[in-house]
Amino acid sequence: MDIFYTTFGARVIFVLGITNLVMGLTVALSCRCVPGLGILRGRLMQYRAYQRFYSYHCYYWWVFWASVVVHAIFALGRVGVPF
Numbered sequence: 001m002d003i004f005y006t007t008f009g010a011r012v013i014f015v016l017g018i019t020n021l022v023m024g025l026t027v028a029l030s031c032r033c034v035p036g037l038g039i040l041r042g043r044l045m046q047y048r049a050y051q052r053f054y055s056y057h058c059y060y061w062w063v064f065w066a067s068v069v070v071h072a073i074f075a076l077g078r079v080g081v082p083f
Contacts, residue, residue: 004077013078016071023064030057 003009030053044050 001077004074009074009078013071013074016067016074019067020064020071023060023067026060027057027064030054030060 045054
């Protein structure tokens, strides 16, 4: 398809790549299963803003995986499988 080789396709790949990085960090900061962040999270839980941020953890995963899937489709459509 030609959409993968357009400027729009390149922009989608770039924006979703940045989105993947930001959402990956967001998921890590709001996840109670990431070792080492427990000490930081214990201090942050006393703040109402972090509690609100923490309460949306499940939704961050949905945005993250949707972004990863669309990013992969566009990247593979543009570059192809290198094997």
